[in-house]
Amino acid sequence: MFDFIKTKTIVAPYEPIEFPVLDNEDLTYRFNVAELAKNAARENRPDMNYKGEDANELDFHHKIETYAHQATIKVKQLTEDLRNNITSTSINKEITDVENVEKEFKNKVSAEFTPLLTELAAVRGDVIAAEDDLSDFKKVNKLRRSADYPESHVLTLGILVFALLIESLLNGFFFAKGSDFGLVGGVSIALIVSLLNISIGYLSGWWVFRYKNHISRKWVYCSTILFISTVVVSIVFNLLVAHYREALGVDPEHAATLAVSSFQDGLLSITDVESWLLFMIGIVFFSLAVYKGYSMDDPYPGYGKMSRKRNRLLGDLDELRKEMIDDLDELHQYHLEIIEIKYVDLQRRQKLLNGFISSFEYQMGIYRSYIKNLRSNLNYIIATYRDINTSERTAPPPAYFDSKYNAEFDLDEVSSDYDDKRYEIARLLEGLADSLPAKKAYMLNFKEEYHQKIDEVAKL
Structure with a gap:
């Protein structure tokens, strides 16, 4: 009947007692x-x-x-x-x-899977609610396309960290000239500067600039104004850093005071080529951070988050x-x-x-x-x-x-x-x-x- 059953020779469970034949x-x-x-x-x-x-x-x-x-x-x-x-x-x-x-199987299935069916129905309800929310969101915001966002942020975050390190190293050579600790001290100063610069750029692209795509004109205006403000802040910040770099070459002990004074005399009064190069590096990496922050999610604010929630519940x-x-x-x-x-x-x-x-x-x-x-x-x-x-x-x-x-x-x-x-x-x-x-x-x-x-x- 069963394929797994093999015919086996069953040996008598007791050895018989043999008696000798007497002559x-x-x-x-x-x-x-x-x-x-x-x-x-x-x-x-x-x-x-x-x-x-x-x-x-x-x-x-x-x-x-x-x-x-x-x-x-x-x-x-x-x-x-x-x-x-x-x-x-x-x-x-x-x-x-x-x-x-068969009775045990039936009872086991009923006992184990009845609560699981209830759990499954609850998850299905969450999916339907998320689908309805997403549908209402698309209708209100007049979206007819599917959400577009990267499946993983590992690459983006990796690029940002890499950019931070590169900018820190490049800037470190410029700051090393006026630092008491040479290249190590220069890189330390540059790391702080780069972290601020890239953080501002990332937040600007990820949160501020995205609202330029909003259906509400109010959000578009606010986004535009705030984004321009962050760009101005970045330019001013990087100019101030360039003034500070130039001041390091003149009087390292009073570099901060000289940098503020030079900045007040004129934003573009920098005469040192290396300081201008430092400024350009800051702007380039700020722009890269804006781009990577913007591309972290769907261009329309909130759309990617709702779509991911729906997809997660579906999964x-x-x-x-x-x-x-x-x-x-x-x-x-x-x-x-x-x-x-x-x-x-x-x-x-x-x-x-x-x-x-x-x-x-x-x-x-x-x-x-x-x-x-x-x-x-x-x-x-x-x-x-x-x-x-x-x-x-x-x-x-x-x-x-x-x-x-x-x-x-x-x-x-x-x-x-x-x-x-x-x-x-x-x-x-x-x-x-x-x-x-x-x-x-x-x-x-x-x-x-x-x-x-x-x-x-x-x-x-």
């Missing part, structure tokens, strides 16, 4: 039968009127019966163990467990839907594997039971054959003893010598009965095998129903 001639020699028979015959024993077995015959009987007793004790213990195992072998609980797997909805379907499939596969594992275990139990019974019957067969052989051995020994005794004595032998000896042993009974459950277990397994396809089909249909529920809840 008649060897026993006759070992028991000194001929010598004992001749010694008794010389004295004409047993007397012709003697009835029953004589002492030698009783001794032979006792020795052989001892073998039988020893074998009986061993076999009785082994068969008792086997009988207990046969009696205790049952598959009723396992059959019930397999039959309940959450799709991710949750996929996770639920994957978990449902995994749960379904897990319960299928439980059925298969339990079914294999049931087959193993069936084969184990067959092994117990085979071991029991095999052992009983060995035991019966051994006892039969012991009787045959004793019959032979007694017959040999009487024949030699009769031929060697001078008086007639007792009358019972003429009767055929039939050995009997006084042994504890070894019961051959056991509870044969093979037919019942085979019937239960066959019934289970017939019902499994329907159970698996039910579980599959139930899983598909929940697939549909998940898709319906997540559908927009």
Whole structure:
């Protein structure tokens, strides 16, 4: 029925007790039968009127019966163990467990996925609300295009950091001339200047300049005025930095005072070429920061943020839907594997039971054959003893010598009965095998129903 089930040879769970086949001639020699028979015959024993077995015959009987007793004790213990195992072998609980797997699957799915469906519906509601907000935003702001913004800001931020470092290094060479700490001191001053310059440019492009695209004329005017103001601030700031650079070359100790004084005398009164170059570098990197700040998001203010929120919620909805379907499939596969594992275990139990019974019957067969052989051995020994005794004595032998000896042993009974459950277990397994396809089909249909529920809840 299942592809994963492999036919295996089940070895009997108990090693049988083997008994050696005793040789008649060897026993006759070992028991000194001929010598004992001749010694008794010389004295004409047993007397012709003697009835029953004589002492030698009783001794032979006792020795052989001892073998039988020893074998009986061993076999009785082994068969008792086997009988207990046969009696205790049952598959009723396992059959019930397999039959309940589909119910457990149904209960598990209902318990785990009912709250998840509620969560999925809540996320779907958030998506719909975000879609409505975005739609209203586009309608109010007369936007017919999709939002345009980079998926990641890593490149932009990397460029800004790189620009900051480059500007700091370039400016550092110019400031090194008047710094007590040389190039290191110059770069430190330049880093602060560059950070202010690029920060102003970035904020101007990212927040201020974007509002020039707003539908409201008020925001456009405000944006234009504020942006022009930031540009003017940047120009003034970089001119002041250039004046400071020039003052460093004249009087480093009073550079700040000289720079303010020179700035007040005239914005463009700088005469040092390197200071003008410093000014140009500041303006270039300010412009780059404006551009990168502006390109960080959609040109229309607020549009990118709302679009990203909608897209993030859409991603959450799709991710949750996929996770639920994957978990449902995994749960379904897990319960299928439980059925298969339990079914294999049931087959193993069936084969184990067959092994117990085979071991029991095999052992009983060995035991019966051994006892039969012991009787045959004793019959032979007694017959040999009487024949030699009769031929060697001078008086007639007792009358019972003429009767055929039939050995009997006084042994504890070894019961051959056991509870044969093979037919019942085979019937239960066959019934289970017939019902499994329907159970698996039910579980599959139930899983598909929940697939549909998940898709319906997540559908927009």
